[in-house]
Amino acid sequence: MQLTNKNVFVTGSSRGIGLAIAHKFAQLGANVVLNSRGAISEELLAEFSNYGVKVVPISGDVSDFADAKRMVDQAIAELGSVDVLVNNAGITQDTLMLKMTEEDFEKVIKINLTGAFNMTQAVLKQMIKAREGAIINMSSVVGLMGNIGQANYAASKAGLIGFTKSVAREVANRNVRVNALAPGMIESDMTAVLSDKVKEATLAQIPMKHFGQAEHIADATVFLAGQDYLTGQVLAVDGGLSM
Ligand code: NAP
Numbered sequence: 055m056q057l058t059n060k061n062v063f064v065t066g067s068s069r070g071i072g073l074a075i076a077h078k079f080a081q082l083g084a085n086v087v088l089n090s091r092g093a094i095s096e097e098l099l100a101e102f103s104n105y106g107v108k109v110v111p112i113s114g115d116v117s118d119f120a121d122a123k124r125m126v127d128q129a130i131a132e133l134g135s136v137d138v139l140v141n142n143a144g145i146t147q148d149t150l151m152l153k154m155t156e157e158d159f160e161k162v163i164k165i166n167l168t169g170a171f172n173m174t175q176a177v178l179k180q181m182i183k184a185r186e187g188a189i190i191n192m193s194s195v196v197g198l199m200g201n202i203g204q205a206n207y208a209a210s211k212a213g214l215i216g217f218t219k220s221v222a223r224e225v226a227n228r229n230v231r232v233n234a235l236a237p238g239m240i241e242s243d244m245t246a247v248l249s250d251k252v253k254e255a256t257l258a259q260i261p262m263k264h265f266g267q268a269e270h271i272a273d274a275t276v277f278l279a280g281q282d283y284l285t286g287q288v289l290a291v292d293g294g295l296s297m
Pocket residue numbers: 065066067068069070071072089090091092114115116117142143144145165169192193194195236237238239240241242243244245
């Protein structure tokens with residue numbers, strides 16, 4: 055898929071990995087929808103002013119089915135279509151299994167996994183009709199390997215992999231491709247809160263011996279969006295952590 059002039063909805067793009075992904079698509083000439091639960095600031099919009107593309111801020115909560123549909127409807131009304139959906143919005147709520155409450159579990163599943171369902175449901179029909187589309191789901195190495203203190207997060211991210219492969223099979227013959235990315239440890243607000251002890255222990259397991267940057271994930275996302283013969287795959291961008 056040629057990305058110039060395509061319309062890309064990146065959920066959770068007010069900071070971190072999602073913001074880097076939005077920048078990368080805009081650099082390539084795609085129009086982007088910026089999204090988060092909070093308001094998208096004027097400063098953030100100004101960062102995109104030199105790309106010469108349309109940038110549409112749409113606040114809302116992906117975990118709310120009706121809100122997801124409202125956001126997609128607004129994007130289609132303003133841009134004409136959503137050609138690429140990046141289901142990037144996600145949270146952690148880490149604690150050991152014995153201490154994990156029903157609320158800790160359900161909140162993470164609802165945003166990370168149900169959120170991707172809600173957004174995919176909202177965009178899919180028009181992609182199928184257009185006979186073109188790409189969906190990229192942000193999984194994690196934790197969905198492949200598991201992690202202490204992240205039973206809720208790992209379940210959501212492993213769930214996204216099954217979701218990706220199932221939807222990919224359903225829509226492949228309509229030229230709609232669905233892939234997942236499994237980032238390793240990437241520097242962002244999400245990982246900044248981890249203790250030095252946890253960071254050092256993770257670093258020791260990474261063959262490349264350093265953390266990744268949001269730009270590494272952005273590069274991989276545009277690759278998955280643009281590669282016409284690639285669907286149902288999980289690409290680990292993790293410095294070798296999960297090999
Ligand atoms: P981050 O810095 O915490 O950013 C998360 C983004 O998601 C923010 O824009 C946040 O904005 C938005 N968001 C959260 N809940 C939302 C909701 N219900 N609806 C809409 N937007 C929502 O996280 P990140 O590190 O960039 O991670 C991005 C994605 O990559 C996540 O899915 C994460 O699980 C995955 N990932 C990250 C790493 C890593 O090492 N950082 C590794 C593997 C996978 P608001 O809070 O304002 O809504």
